[in-house]
Amino acid sequence: xxxxxxxxxxxxQMLLVxxxxxxxxxxxxxxxxxxxxxxxxxxxxxxxxxxxLLRKEVVLADNASWLFRVTPYLVFAATWVxxxxxxxxxxxxxxxWTADLxxxxxxxxxxxxxxxxxxxxxxxxFGGIGSSREVMIASLAEPAMLLIAFSLALVAGxxxxxxxxxxxxxxxxxxxxxxxMSLIALVMVAIAENxxxxxxxPATHLELxxxxxxxxxxxxxxxxxxxxxxxxxKLLLYMSLISCLFVPWGLAQPGDxxxxxxxxxxxxxxxxxxxxVLLALFETSIAKMRVFRVPNFLGAALMLALLATxxxxxxxxx
Amino acid sequence: xxxGVAALLWGVAGLLGTTVLAMAISRRTFATRLVYSxxxxxxxxxxxxxxxxxxxxxxxxxxxxxxxxxxWIGAHFRLDALAAFFLIVVNFGGAAASLYGLxxxxxxxxxHRVLPFFAAFLAGMNLVVLAxxxxxxxxSWEFMSLASWALVIAHHRxxxxxxxxxxxxxxASAGTFALLLAFxxxxxxxxxYAFSAIRATQPTPLVEAVVLGLMLVGxxxxxxxxxxxxxxxxxxxxxxxxxxxxxxxxMTKVAVYAFIRVVFDLMGHPTWWASLVxxxxxxxxxxxxxxxxxxxxxxxxxxxxxTIENIGIIFVSLGLAMAFKANGMPLAAALSxxxxxxxxxxxxxxxxxxxxxxxxxxxTTGERNMEKLGGLIHRMPLTSFVFLAGCVAISxxxxxxxxxxxxxxxQAILLSPELHQWGLKVMVxxxxxxxxxxxxxxxxxxxxxFGITFLGRPRSPAAEGAHEVDRFSLTAMLILAVLCLxxxxxxxxxxxxxxxxxxxxxxxxxxxxxxxxxxxxxxxxESRSSYNGLLVFLFITMSASLAVFVIHKLASRAVRxxxxxxxGFPDITPVAQxxxxxxxxxxxRVLGTFAFRARESVEMPPPGSLEPARLRxxxxxxxxxxxxxPLVGAVEYATTKLNYLQFxxxxxxxxxxxxxxVFLLLVLAIWP
Numbered sequence: 005x006x007x008x009x010x011x012x013x014x015x016x017q018m019l020l021v022x023x024x025x026x027x028x029x030x031x032x033x034x035x036x037x038x039x040x041x042x043x044x045x046x047x048x049x050x051x052x053x054x055x056x057l058l059r060k061e062v063v064l065a066d067n068a069s070w071l072f073r074v075t076p077y078l079v080f081a082a083t084w085v086x087x088x089x090x091x092x093x094x095x096x097x098x099x100x101w102t103a104d105l106x107x108x109x110x111x112x113x114x115x116x117x118x119x120x121x122x123x124x125x126x127x128x129x130f131g132g133i134g135s136s137r138e139v140m141i142a143s144l145a146e147p148a149m150l151l152i153a154f155s156l157a158l159v160a161g162x163x164x165x166x167x168x169x170x171x172x173x174x175x176x177x178x179x180x181x182x183x184x185m186s187l188i189a190l191v192m193v194a195i196a197e198n199x200x201x202x203x204x205x206p207a208t209h210l211e212l213x214x215x216x217x218x219x220x221x222x223x224x225x226x227x228x229x230x231x232x233x234x235x236x237x238k239l240l241l242y243m244s245l246i247s248c249l250f251v252p253w254g255l256a257q258p259g260d261x262x263x264x265x266x267x268x269x270x271x272x273x274x275x276x277x278x279x280x281v282l283l284a285l286f287e288t289s290i291a292k293m294r295v296f297r298v299p300n301f302l303g304a305a306l307m308l309a310l311l312a313t314x315x316x317x318x319x320x321x322x
Numbered sequence: 323x324x325x326g327v328a329a330l331l332w333g334v335a336g337l338l339g340t341t342v343l344a345m346a347i348s349r350r351t352f353a354t355r356l357v358y359s360x361x362x363x364x365x366x367x368x369x370x371x372x373x374x375x376x377x378x379x380x381x382x383x384x385x386x387x388x389x390x391x392x393x394w395i396g397a398h399f400r401l402d403a404l405a406a407f408f409l410i411v412v413n414f415g416g417a418a419a420s421l422y423g424l425x426x427x428x429x430x431x432x433x434h435r436v437l438p439f440f441a442a443f444l445a446g447m448n449l450v451v452l453a454x455x456x457x458x459x460x461x462s463w464e465f466m467s468l469a470s471w472a473l474v475i476a477h478h479r480x481x482x483x484x485x486x487x488x489x490x491x492x493x494a495s496a497g498t499f500a501l502l503l504a505f506x507x508x509x510x511x512x513x514x515y516a517f518s519a520i521r522a523t524q525p526t527p528l529v530e531a532v533v534l535g536l537m538l539v540g541x542x543x544x545x546x547x548x549x550x551x552x553x554x555x556x557x558x559x560x561x562x563x564x565x566x567x568x569x570x571x572x573m574t575k576v577a578v579y580a581f582i583r584v585v586f587d588l589m590g591h592p593t594w595w596a597s598l599v600x601x602x603x604x605x606x607x608x609x610x611x612x613x614x615x616x617x618x619x620x621x622x623x624x625x626x627x628x629t630i631e632n633i634g635i636i637f638v639s640l641g642l643a644m645a646f647k648a649n650g651m652p653l654a655a656a657l658s659x660x661x662x663x664x665x666x667x668x669x670x671x672x673x674x675x676x677x678x679x680x681x682x683x684x685x686t687t688g689e690r691n692m693e694k695l696g697g698l699i700h701r702m703p704l705t706s707f708v709f710l711a712g713c714v715a716i717s718x719x720x721x722x723x724x725x726x727x728x729x730x731x732x733q734a735i736l737l738s739p740e741l742h743q744w745g746l747k748v749m750v751x752x753x754x755x756x757x758x759x760x761x762x763x764x765x766x767x768x769x770x771x772f773g774i775t776f777l778g779r780p781r782s783p784a785a786e787g788a789h790e791v792d793r794f795s796l797t798a799m800l801i802l803a804v805l806c807l808x809x810x811x812x813x814x815x816x817x818x819x820x821x822x823x824x825x826x827x828x829x830x831x832x833x834x835x836x837x838x839x840x841x842x843x844x845x846x847x848e849s850r851s852s853y854n855g856l857l858v859f860l861f862i863t864m865s866a867s868l869a870v871f872v873i874h875k876l877a878s879r880a881v882r883x884x885x886x887x888x889x890g891f892p893d894i895t896p897v898a899q900x901x902x903x904x905x906x907x908x909x910x911r912v913l914g915t916f917a918f919r920a921r922e923s924v925e926m927p928p929p930g931s932l933e934p935a936r937l938r939x940x941x942x943x944x945x946x947x948x949x950x951x952p953l954v955g956a957v958e959y960a961t962t963k964l965n966y967l968q969f970x971x972x973x974x975x976x977x978x979x980x981x982x983x984v985f986l987l988l989v990l991a992i993w994p
Contacts, residue, residue: 046621067779069699081866104856106732107720113765114719120769128888132900139766140908147758154754157736162850226873262632299912302790313751317739
């Protein structure tokens with residue numbers, strides 16, 4: 005019985021993230037448009053875009069290889085699995101023990117590995133520029149993310165996300181300097197990983213300023229739909245991660261009655277809404293930086309995360 | 323119980339016999355096939371014997387003393403859990419290389435320069451691991467070094483190879499010299515050469531410190547630990563590719579074996595500050611190795627530099643194991659040591675695979691330079707597929723095996739706040755950060771290695787005319803690729819198999835993994851974490867197939883081929899593609915300015931001139947310039963000055979001899 009319930013919650017969560025991800029991006033775009041005093045597209049526009057892309061035929065470059073055709077599905081699968089393992093409205097997911105935070109970071113790394121390869125596959129300069137810049141950003145963002153995982157694991161005594169989230173929701177956490185630093189670092193990494201302003205501009209159409217978009221320039225049709233969906237999922241993933249770690253209130257615990265799950269789902273959607281508004285505000289109030297300023301930005305995140313870990317190491321003995 | 327070690331020594335004798343046979347027949351046409359078949363069979367049998375010993379739950383060690391070597395002492399050989407594990411690594415790598423060699427060796431222009439030394443090299447590595455006294459150990463070590471040196475200069479007509487051979491010879495001699503001193507100190511004034519006697523005596527702290535330093539020089543230089551790594555990226559690529567695979571994938575592990583044997587077994591009580599040094603050198607090797615690899619455009623040198631990175635990761639785990647052991651935390655020490663051994667096994671799999679792949683590319687195109695390759699995925703589909711598997715594994719991406727062992731290392735790092743010493747408390751998080759950085763850079767490096775070599779459009783006629791390689795090579799690579807995946811999704815099997823080694827060296831082991839539900843990997847109870855490679859693999863496969871199925875069924879499955887889009891501005895010539903140098907440019911600008919003092923300058927032609935503009939990139943190998951060049955300079959200075967002594971008159975020589983005699987007598991008189 006308990007197992008069926010856990011499986012049910014896991015399944016519900018997998019579908020929930022998939023269903024909500026385009027909505028979050030649609031909401032973000034809408035808020036950004038309103039902040040710029042535009043009407044903006046409908047909230048449902050990302051769904052329509054996806055459907056339209058799915059129905060179109062794929063135009064493949066002449067020398068595109070099998071890797072190019074497999075990558076969209078791999079990227080989508082890895083991102084989906086990673087997103088499904090992050091607690092959204094309830095902790096104690098049935099499969100939360102399969103992959104801890106380190107494995108989730110590495111899963112996203114796998115997705116990026118294949119995406120960067122497919123950028124090189126066709127052999128155009130834009131794909132190359134996108135891939136090389138993406139791996140440069142990742143090579144700084146990923147260690148920062150791992151150090152954030154270290155600092156959280158040191159506080160909660162585990163790298164298991166459900167355990168960490170349950171610990172964060174308990175009253176014995178308190179305010180900690182290192183947690184504050186990790187939060188700031190995590191937000192910075194999330195901005196970079198999701199190719200948001202000021203690191204990258206998801207809405208740009210000027211080739212030389214693109215990073216993520218340049219890498220996937222050759223994709224079309226259902227392949228592009230898969231990659232877009234993975235991008236939406238990744239944004240949702242990072243928002244769920246930040247919310248389950250730093251604002252874990254409302255998360256249903258295993259053994260709660262059904263109402264707690266409903267409350268959990270409502271608060272989760274409310275948290276996503278707040279996150280979306282904050283991100284839109286931040287993005288409209290800041291300009292995109294030059295590519296080679298990004299290392300400074302990410303270096304700051306890396307240093308903050310390192311400092312947070314170091315403080316925890318040293319504080320253990322006091 | 324001596325059957326195991328006797329069988330293995332017969333195997334070594336067989337390998338040495340193959341060496342002799344190869345010398346006799348190496349110019350015949352059938353020699354290549356015969357020698358590699360023989361080494362394949364012998365290595366496989368020895369692998370099976372070692373695996374049976376490790377997995378068979380054989381608690382007793384298998385010992386044998388032969389009346390060879392030094393008189394009255396004899397040559398001691400012993401097969402314990404640690405030796406059995408390393409023999410598995412050595413002989414599996416040897417068997418894979420022999421299988422690959424069956425196909426690859428046919429293209430060898432001078433088989434008589436390769437075949438005898440190949441078998442001898444395998445025999446040497448086996449003997450080092452089996453040896454159980456200082457004399458046979460050093461003799462086997464030197465035999466292994468010389469055999470591999472002969473293989474490095476097999477193609478001696480290329481000037482870069484002779485230079486590589488020379489530097490390797492100098493570094494190997496220096497390393498053996500350090501080992502000689504280390505064992506002399508361990509043997510003590512009584513001259514107890516046998517490992518059993520050394521193990522029984524407890525050295526003083528001073529001796530222990532000096533031995534550790536000497537082991538770091540001796541074993542570290544062979545393993546490629548920074549700053550003693552300079553020979554490695556020169557020598558490993560110079561050898562034929564299956565030998566490169568053995569040197570990178572296996573011989574560096576034999577060096578790690580020597581380190582583990584002395585530090586964990588013979589001395590047995592590591593001090594905490596010793597772990598500090600090991601951690602520092604390991605982290606430095608990891609980051610510098612992978613940064614060098616990222617900048618490299620020669621495929622085999624890139625792989626050699628990445629070996630330095632992986633050796634760094636292994637030494638970090640070993641350093642953690644030392645720190646935990648010194649602090650009386652046996653469980654955590656067992657976890658770190660398991661992580662190190664697991665990574666040793668994994669690295670031997672994927673590095674052999676990658677070198678085989680590079681060898682396949684080299685055979686069919688004649689190119690090692692990535693800037694001249696490209697588009698091979700269409701021409702060598704199978705090779706590129708297995709090479710991709712190796713790249714994913716070495717980049718520590720789940721669900722492959724590289725991730726499983728690095729995950730264990732990270733879990734060990736997370737246990738280290740319990741360590742007592744402040745030095746370690748500050749060092750370990752920094753090391754963790756550097757390890758994370760090197761893991762991320764490894765992803766970038768192998769995107770470059772695979773992307774520039776196999777993807778895109780061919781950059782030269784040689785790459786255009788490439789074709790798939792022979793079946794033997796493909797089989798060897800395929801087996802390794804499957805093993806990379808299997809050990810990645812079932813890490814529990816390996817961890818359980820390693821438990822006798824950690825029990826013998828630390829006195830503790832990780833929890834039984836096969837007893838866990840769903841074959842989940844759990845480090846130790848304190849870390850409260852788990853990872854399940856099998857389920858991650860299943861989930862990814864299932865969701866990807868689900869997506870493919872749903873989309874192809876419900877949406878569209880139409881495909882049209884057309885010219886590349888490239889924003890409506892397609893590059894006409896393949897030369898305009900991104901190259902290895904341009905791919906590395908962002909990271910060179912971010913990290914290279916600091917690590918290599920990289921500078922770029924653009925030379926623009928004067929206005930109106932039709933000459934091309936040129937981009938010049940200047941990079942420095944700071945360790946070579948700061949450490950080795952002054953040393954070389956000093957040696958040259960001294961030899962030039964001493965050269966004067968060669969041309970003296972007889973009177974001056976006599977005076978000199980007389981003066982020296984007086985000096986020696988004075989020293990003797992003053993000596994207390």
